[in-house]
Amino acid sequence: MSESIFKNVLILAPMEDVTDHPFRVICRELGADIVYTEFTSSEALIRSVPKALDKIKFSENERPIGIQIFGFDPVSCVRAAGICESFSPDFIDLNCGCPVKKHVARGEGSGLLKDLDRLEMLVRELARATSLPVTVKTRLGWDHDHIVIEELARRVEQAGASALVLHCRTRAQMYRGQADWSWLGKIRPLISIPLIGNGDVLTPRDVKTLFDMGCDGVMIGRGAIYNPWIFQQSRHFLETGELLQEPTVDEKIHLCVRHLIAAQEYKGNHNFIFPFRKYYVGYLKGLPRVAKLRSDLMRMTDVEDIKRRLYQFLDQCHQG
Helix, strand or coil: CCHHHHCCEEEECCCCCCCCHHHHHHHHHCCCCEEECCCEEHHHHHCCCHHHHHHCCCCHHHCCEEEEEECCCHHHHHHHHHHHHHCCCCEEEEEECCCCHHHHCCCCHHHHHHCHHHHHHHHHHHHHHCCCCEEEEEECECCCCCECHHHHHHHHHHCCCCEEEEECCCCCCCCCCCCCCHHHHHHHHHCCCCEEEECCCCCHHHHHHHHHCCCCEEEECHHHHHCCCHHHHHHHHHHHCCCCCCCCHHHHHHHHHHHHHHHHHHHCCCCCHHHHHHHHHHHHCCCCCCHHHHHHHHHCCCHHHHHHHHHHHHHHHHHC
């Protein structure tokens, strides 16, 4: 796979407990050009932890797909990359941006923003150890007084990274405040590898703005949870300058039910209802008289009851 795969692409961001197999398949069908697995611990992979190994499994209809790993120890990361390579993804991504405290405390994720020497070494060792392209997903820096992205971008390219994904926040911001997209325009001239913009991408107009700033690709995270159709909507807007109509009530309810069934098949009867609730926001957004439906769904735990309630709501919409 060459770097060209990252040109003019719309990408589903890796999100813990969100971008599992069923959701990735749906987003690919709705226009995502590339998807990522949930991020996975290199230490868990080399210990053959079943949950970690399950996270990096995928089907052929998800390609192109990248497996994202995180870690601090170069030996463990290289061994984990070898395990990932045996699954034959299209590329491997190193997470250098996760702001969660327990990972940062171990020097993983955003913790690497405090140690660029180690971050660069990890990228170089991974690039040497695998025949797959290695990409890096990161943030601007630790906080606004320690913005390191310019140096980081140069160093990861020199270390052999095939693309750089930039979430335009600092670690200190977590997911608060506004992503500062102006950094994308500053970084673009500094590197020759593809640059992918990320952070607060919620609409097709946001997508166009990031492409206009010089990005080779745009990565969408929470915007895809709120609206899985954002990929096809954005592609249409980029190509025509026109906004697609919102999905119909039928389209939203039927896709929600299909996703529900797929999640049940993938995770088992008792392991998916509560995590699945996060997706309701996207499927129910903008629908008429939806407050009661949303309240009911948040209390329901039986799949058949949920399906009946969704179809009942659809019938009510048809009846006016």
